[in-house]
Amino acid sequence: MRVLYFAWVRERIGKAEESVEPPASAATVADLIAWLASRGEEYAHAFEKPGVIRAAIDKVHVKPETAIRGAKEIAFFPPMTGG
């Protein structure tokens, strides 16, 4: 699946997007965050406070407990500050 990062999540990881193949045990958004955080120092830094991270599946806001099965695109970002 395609994973996108925005704002300081993007800066900490050092890339705007990538393609990942998470293990089948990563069933929810929270599971995916935990798995990503284990991939290296930059990921651990970006996801050090999982409760702060917001996520969207296929461009719709989702909660940590949302299942990721079937998702084409998952985005991770800090709380929004537009307007």
Next chain:
Amino acid sequence: MSAPVTIRLQTSDFDVAAETAALTRGRTDIGAVVNFVGICRGGEGEGAISALTLEHYPGMAEEEIARHANEALARWPLTGLTIIHRYGRLMPGENIMMVLTASAHRAAAFEAAQFLMDYLKTAAPFWKSEERASGARWVEATREDDAAAARWTKS
């Protein structure tokens, strides 16, 4: 007549008067227009902001704004709606975004504009980074903004 809805994301500036005229021209069903314009603050002294960069999630930003525009149209008898949000690097004094609501009477136009602003701040995927003499820093979301958006949720 159904309510025309315009949603645009752009790097360039917008003309509030021209957008208002475009929405109201030739119409006799509009009795009230409310216009909100968000402007880049500068401030003074050492903490002054020298520039503001807006990052957005292309595709989702448009979709999320459209979802809230549709909700506003369902909740209030609007006769027109224009939302323009800029992205990229802006200088203090420059326009950031505008919400224009039109209705037969003022209450709906005022309330819908406030509802849209409260939701755009907390749900539309935009992120602001402020540049100061000390460096660039991502703006943190505020509890006040979350509370402002929450008050529109029916209990």
